[in-house]
Amino acid sequence: MECAHSKQNMVLGTTDERSRSHLSNCAECSRIQTGIDHSMQLLDEPVDVPETLLSRILSRKEISFSENKKQKDFSLFFQFSTVIAAAIMLGIVLGFHANTQILNSKNKRKTDALIELREMHHLNVDRQPLF
Ligand SMILES: [Zn+2]
Structure with missing residues (x-):
C-alpha cells in the first residue's frame, strides 16, 4: 500500500x-x-540544435506529404468510382430480376379501394340535405 x-x-x-x-x-x-x-x-539540460534542422525537417515532411497526397487522391477517386459502378451494376441486375407484378397488383387494389371510397363519400355527401 x-x-x-x-x-x-x-x-x-x-x-x-x-x-x-x-x-x-x-x-x-x-x-x-x-x-x-x-x-x-x-x-x-540545454541542447544545441543546428539552425538548419527545422528547415530540413519541414522540407522532408513536405516531400513525403505531397507524395502521400497524390497517391491518396488517386486511390480515393478510384475507390469512389468503383463503388458507384458497383452500385449501378447492382441496381441494373436487381431491376431486371425484380418481380413487379405483386407490387403493381397491390397498387391497383389500393387505387381501386381509394376510388371506391371517394365515390361512396361523394354519394353520401350528395344525399345529405344542404340546409
Ligand atoms: Zn516502495
Missing part, C-alpha cells in the same frame, strides 16, 4: 510526508525516484 501511494505521487509529481518517509525506507521506490530525477535533469 505504501509503495502504491508513493508511485502514485511519483506519477503526479507531488510529494507528501508519507511518501518522503517511504522513499527513505524502500529501496525499489527510491531507485525509481532517482531514475525520474535523473531523467528530469537530462530534459532540463
Whole structure:
C-alpha cells in the first residue's frame, strides 16, 4: 500500500510526508525516484540544435506529404468510382430480376379501394340535405 501511494505521487509529481518517509525506507521506490530525477535533469539540460534542422525537417515532411497526397487522391477517386459502378451494376441486375407484378397488383387494389371510397363519400355527401 505504501509503495502504491508513493508511485502514485511519483506519477503526479507531488510529494507528501508519507511518501518522503517511504522513499527513505524502500529501496525499489527510491531507485525509481532517482531514475525520474535523473531523467528530469537530462530534459532540463540545454541542447544545441543546428539552425538548419527545422528547415530540413519541414522540407522532408513536405516531400513525403505531397507524395502521400497524390497517391491518396488517386486511390480515393478510384475507390469512389468503383463503388458507384458497383452500385449501378447492382441496381441494373436487381431491376431486371425484380418481380413487379405483386407490387403493381397491390397498387391497383389500393387505387381501386381509394376510388371506391371517394365515390361512396361523394354519394353520401350528395344525399345529405344542404340546409
Ligand atoms: Zn516502495
